[in-house]
Amino acid sequence: MGSSTSVRQLLSSLPEELRRDAELLLSHLLSVKPWELYFLNELPREVLARFNELLRRRLEGQPLAYLIGEWDCMGRTFKLEPGVLVPRPETELLIEKVLERIKDEPLTGLEIGVGSGCIAVNLLLERPGLKVTGVDVSEKALRVAALNAERHGVTGRLKLLKGDLYRPVEGQRFDFIVSNPPYLPEAAWPELPPEVRAEDKTALVAGRKGTEVIERIVRGAPEHLKRGGWLFLEIGHDQGAFVEELLRRAGFTEVNIFKDYAGQDRVAVAQWS
Ligand SMILES: C[S@@+](CC[C@H](N)C(=O)[O-])C[C@H]1O[C@@H](n2cnc3c(N)ncnc32)[C@H](O)[C@@H]1O
CATH class of the missing domain: 3.40.50.150 (Vaccinia Virus protein VP39)
Structure with a gap:
């Protein structure tokens, strides 16, 4: 996922079954409510890197709760x-x-x-x-x-x-x-x-x-x-x-x-x- 992608584009590029988890991961990383994500433009490069890492661990079977820590x-x-x-x-x-x-x-x-x-x-x-x-x-x-x-x-x-x-x-x-x-x-x-x-x-x-x-x-x-x-x-x-x-x-x-x-x-x- 490139750093020039908007948050909306990024989330809608994901398969439906992963989107909810991705929203929760991103809203956790950015300390915003999930619905607020759709009003954001580009993600800072380091947030995107961290998001990609958490999403990878999620796909490997890590519980979402452990990834966000609460x-x-x-x-x-x-x-x-x-x-x-x-x-x-x-x-x-x-x-x-x-x-x-x-x-x-x-x-x-x-x-x-x-x-x-x-x-x-x-x-x-x-x-x-x-x-x-x-x-x-x-x-x-x-x-x-x-x-x-x-x-x-x-x-x-x-x-x-x-x-x-x-x-x-x-x-x-x-x-x-x-x-x-x-x-x-x-x-x-x-x-x-x-x-x-x-x-x-x-x-x-x-x-x-x-x-x-x-x-x-x-x-x-x-x-x-x-x-x-x-x-x-x-x-x-x-x-x-x-x-x-x-x-x-x-x-x-x-x-x-x-x-x-x-x-x-x-x-x-x-x-x-
Ligand atoms: C199903 S979890 C429940 C945790 C929490 N109360 C909840 O509802 O989310 C069961 C808990 O019991 C603990 N446990 C398992 N066997 C136990 C034992 N013999 N004596 C005391 N605690 C035990 C586990 O470490 C675990 O934290």
Whole structure:
């Protein structure tokens, strides 16, 4: 792409399926809104060079979110780095289900697998009376979650701890536990598109059936919830019946499985009473 090309010409020369990503990359590089791009004339040579480089990496399968270094969740922007899961639109349903039940009292929550912090930070911003402990096995995720807590001004109410599931919070009980755990079966991994496999496998895959981490979270939840406390889990599209049964057998009540906007099982909610 030559340096004399106008932005409009440059974007319309790209195949339709690449244009939206190209707009986002360019608007990120120029710090303008995507629609503003169409009012610009020529690009500075160094911006064009950087754009070509990012577009090449995008075509090689790098997630757009890693190339621009941030992504939105619930209309808020979160910093991201390779190795930290890109927030998915389905996770907004999980956040909404928490907000439906957790009102603004001085409450405490535990998030298992805090990742970028997109769940915990959104909850803290919506519920000023809340304090959350976020656990993750990934050092990198915890570092990015800390940056996002700072960016959104909730550092004082988000405690971040490294470790496996409940290990960092032994002996503690919370008003609720929320998790978007890894829930894909091992066999699904090789079939995933390259841009998903460019993410961290530990964030996505959980054993042969995909339910290994969910089962461990459910098993440990009664020891970490106060009486009347809630458990909120994001689950795989076909795991609703299994997780519902798992929760009932563990002694939970008010068990509900909610479907996402595509009509697939997505969120499990249950009460420990
Ligand atoms: C699906 S990602 C969710 C990240 C973020 N909460 C979100 O919704 O975008 C799962 C997260 O769980 C973490 N994780 C995986 N296994 C874990 C374990 N045994 N204990 C704690 N965290 C774990 C991963 O590092 C990853 O950050």
